[in-house]
Amino acid sequence: MALEGTVPPNLGNLSFLASLNLSNNSFSGHLPNELVHLRRLKFMNLSFNKFSGQLPSWLGALTELQELILGNNSFIGEIPQEMSNHLHLEILAMFDAGLTGLIPSSIFNITSLQGLYLSGNSFTGVIPKEIGNLHKLEGINLASNKLRGRVPATMFNISTLQGISLAGNHFSGNVPSSIGQTLPNLERLYLGGNNFTGTILDLSQMLRNLPL
Template sequence: MERNLPLCIVLALLVPFSTLSLVNAEVTDISTDKQALLALKARISHDPSNLLANNWSTTTSVCSWTGITCAGRHHRVTALNISNLALTGTLPPQLGNLSFLATLVIKNNSFYGSFPEELAHLHRLKYLSFGFNRLSGGLPENIFYNLPNLEFFSLPFNMLQGKLPSALSKCKKLQILSLSFNYFTGVIPKEIRILTQLKRLLLNNNKLQGMI
């Protein structure tokens, strides 16, 4: 004899599956990446070759845009490389929404303004290169607590200042640290010595003091 389950039990069984579907939809949705990149495009005031102006179009797939690499099971943006394009602009906080990003390279441009604290959200980030720009201000201490996979961190030839964050020591996988030709001051953090994977440390042409 068949028995009908009460409605409340049926709903209880269905809710977890519907929630899982919603979560999966959010994970595989690349629209978040698209909006973050469009926010970056909107912050660029000079694009002499009109490369991003013409190529980063809302009518085409993000994964086909210049400088963008998509990969992984969810086919999300894993690399952003817009180096050597003579771009002028600032870095938007929305870059922190590129949650699958492993490589972030904007070297040899004219980006100015502060280093976005929101990059602390990029937990998968391994490679960051912002050298040869005009970034100013200090390095936010908190970001280094949240970048456990960071291996390459390069910011030479900018206008950064302030003290070097001791939290750099939290990036246990760091192999290259290049901060030359900036305006950093104060004592070199002794905590850097615990970075056992470090292969190259470039701090020259700053106003640092002390011994490593």
């Protein structure tokens, strides 16, 4: 709707609000602290705006959220540790959001996650081995960051995964040749632009599972 300006704090007075979608506008500034009062929110989409500042810790207080989409903004800093308070979150999308620092291992305690999309930021460090806790995960996109090290074997054991994108990082080591067996539902695999070594993995089992 080409809306612009800042989000009014009194939006937090709508305490019965269950869905908030402000995406694809030109809102700017910080997210007002008053939004912490929207404790019944299940869906929040603030993507494709010009929001700035750090992600507020009060996002962790919106514990009924099932989808949180903040991508394509101009935030700074790290993902707050309080995000691990979410018990029902299924989609966490913070792509192209200007975020930095480590991906907190506490994120991987949100065992309800089905989609984790953190591409196009400046995250550093390694993928925590706790990613294996996400036994419902169907899609993960960590492309175009500054991540390094070996991809933990625990990620390649999440049998529900359908899509993996790790392209454009600094990952090293080898990719387990067993993923054709451990990831029977995998349809999309993007590993380009890294420093992987070793032999080409055996994808024969995986290819047999792909639809013609």
